[in-house]
Each structure stands twice: as C-alpha cells, then as structure tokens.
Amino acid sequence: METLRVAVLGPGGVGGLLAALLARDGHAVSCLARPGTAQHLDRAGLAVRSDRYGELTATVRGVERLDGPVDVLLVTTKATALDAALDRVPADVLGNAVVVPLLNGVEHLALLRERYPAASVVAGTIRVFASRPGPGVIRHEGQLAAVQLAPGAERLAAALDAAGVDVTVRPDEAGLLWDKLCFLAPMALLTTRTRQPLGAVREGHGEELTAVITEVAAVARAEGAASDPAATRDFAWSLPDGMRSSMERDAAEGNPTELEPIGGAVLRAADRHGVDVPVTRSIVEELRKRLG
Ligand SMILES: NC(=O)c1ccc[n+]([C@@H]2O[C@H](COP(=O)([O-])OP(=O)(O)OC[C@H]3O[C@@H](n4cnc5c(N)ncnc54)[C@H](OP(=O)(O)O)[C@@H]3O)[C@@H](O)[C@H]2O)c1
Numbered sequence: 001m002e003t004l005r006v007a008v009l010g011p012g013g014v015g016g017l018l019a020a021l022l023a024r025d026g027h028a029v030s031c032l033a034r035p036g037t038a039q040h041l042d043r044a045g046l047a048v049r050s051d052r053y054g055e056l057t058a059t060v061r062g063v064e065r066l067d068g069p070v071d072v073l074l075v076t077t078k079a080t081a082l083d084a085a086l087d088r089v090p091a092d093v094l095g096n097a098v099v100v101p102l103l104n105g106v107e108h109l110a111l112l113r114e115r116y117p118a119a120s121v122v123a124g125t126i127r128v129f130a131s132r133p134g135p136g137v138i139r140h141e142g143q144l145a146a147v148q149l150a151p152g153a154e155r156l157a158a159a160l161d162a163a164g165v166d167v168t169v170r171p172d173e174a175g176l177l178w179d180k181l182c183f184l185a186p187m188a189l190l191t192t193r194t195r196q197p198l199g200a201v202r203e204g205h206g207e208e209l210t211a212v213i214t215e216v217a218a219v220a221r222a223e224g225a226a227s228d229p230a231a232t233r234d235f236a237w238s239l240p241d242g243m244r245s246s247m248e249r250d251a252a253e254g255n256p257t258e259l260e261p262i263g264g265a266v267l268r269a270a271d272r273h274g275v276d277v278p279v280t281r282s283i284v285e286e287l288r289k290r291l292g
Helices: 013-024 035-044 079-086 108-115 154-162 173-194 198-222 229-238 246-252 259-273 278-291
Strands: 005-009 028-032 046-050 054-058 061-063 072-075 098-101 124-134 137-149 166-169
Touching (some): 013 028, 013 054, 013 072, 013 154, 028 035, 072 154, 137 154, 137 173
Parallel strands (some): 005 072
Antiparallel strands (some): 124 137
C-alpha cells in the first residue's frame, strides 16, 4: 500500500479520529495544532475510544506549523477557528498538495481555493459522531464513519478505505455539500432555537422543521443539487428522540457556534438565487441576535 504524508489541521473529534486511523495504518501523520495540543500529541500521540474501531493509540507528529511537503492536508477545525488555524499552513510550504476540508458548510471551499491557488482543494464531507474530551483524546460514538469525497482525492480515498472508513467518491461537488446541509441545517437550526433535542422538536415544532427542510432543499436545488425534501423529512423522523446538534451543544456551553457557515450560508445562497426562505430566515435572524 502507498504511504501518504498527511497533515491534519485541527485534530479534534473528526481530525483526531482520521489522524489516528491513518497513522495506525502506517501513514506519516502530522497534526497541526495550537501549542499545548501540539506538544501533547507529539509526546503522547492520539488515544481513541471508538464503538466501531475499539481502543487505539497512534503515534503522530504534533507541530504548530506545516514545516514540510505533504500529499494531503485534511482541514478539520470548526469553521469558527478556520481563519486563525490557516495561519499554520503557509501556501509556499503546502505547494500543490491535495487539500480536503471536512467542515460542515459550503463557503470554506472558496476561501481555501483563494488562499491556496497552487493546491488542489477537493470537497469532502464526513458523517460521524466524534468528540474531543481532552487534547489528543478522541471519543467516537456509534458505527457511523462515512466520508464522501469529490474527484481529485483518490489516494486519500484509498487510504481511508484501507483504514476502515466508509468512503464514497462522487462527481457532483454541489450535491456532495448540499446533501449534507439539507438535513444538518434544519436539524441544527431547530434544535438550537428551541434548545431541545430532535424528538421534542419533531413533537412541538414539526411543521417548522418540515418548512425549513423544504426551504433548504429549494436552495440546494438552485445550487445544482438533486435534493429530495420528502426523503430528508423521512430521515429526520427516523432518528432517535435524544439526538442533539453540535450547534445546540456549542450554544448551550457558551462556545462560538457554526450558525454562519450553516444557517447564514443557506440565506446567502438563497439570496444569490432569489429563493424565498422565510422560515429559515426568521430562525437564523433570531439566533444571530441571541448568539451574537
Ligand atoms: N464531531 C463530529 O461528529 C462532526 C461530524 C460531522 C462534521 N463535523 C464538522 O467537522 C468540523 C470539525 O468539528 P469537530 O467536532 O471535530 O471539532 P472539534 O472536536 O472542536 O475539533 C476542532 C479542532 O480544531 C482545533 N483548533 C482550534 N483552533 C485551532 C487553531 N487556531 N489552530 C489549530 N487547531 C485549532 C482544536 O484544537 P484543540 O484540541 O487544541 O482545542 C480541535 O482539536 C466542524 O465543521 C463540524 O461541524 C463534525
């Protein structure tokens, strides 16, 4: 198997899990992190507890800045930390590497392409429940670990597949990104607005949830994705009552939220295409006031 040089910017729930799986498989993994986390990782590596992969520890390099060429850069910070984190990746060191962001949202791709014109920025998404209880300590809940990649990241796709991740390469970038947002945005906005898990949202605010699903699907279609609001609604109604969103968790804990890259991005895309999204707009505007 080909050994890749992989840098992971933001080794938290998503980045730490993938870094550990790739390092365990023999790839040369460097984690780019803030000083305390970088030192910890360099000394102690990553410790993952996963319902799917079991307990694993992995040796990685922990560094504060990209200091040499890599084949792939995985970008796995939250959107709120992206700007500051990118200072750790000088464009001249990155060169023509493949850059795969796995953040939720759609707008970061343009930012990365502008910042790294010589690199090949390939869209990606991940479906997983992972968190970072402490630096270098990763908890992965459940069996879900599914990455979708646009064409251009085939070597990463092969490495992730061999490392045990469910990987799909699909040709339609807009579909790849908006499929994720079609469920995520309604779920995140409604759970955050009501401060309730999904079951209570369905019970008390089901019409609003359906309306936002329908509106986001219309925006996704305008963006070129083949969205299916009925299927998204069925999916939303099939999930456990206790399901929460990271936006709601972040809001509850007083942390910065991904309201703008998720909800704000839907409004901006709607405005670009002249799509009417009154219910989504009122929720995003209310949350902008509440969350600052
Ligand atoms: N977690 C999930 O299950 C999941 C699922 C699907 C999609 N996503 C999306 O994936 C993205 C990442 O989420 P996450 O849950 O993995 O976040 P997370 O656990 O909070 O991890 C973010 C990582 O970014 C690091 N970071 C913050 N500021 C940094 C900086 N200036 N320089 C370098 N690193 C920095 C943090 O470092 P420290 O460790 O030092 O704090 C942390 O390790 C988000 O867009 C999220 O919506 C998450």
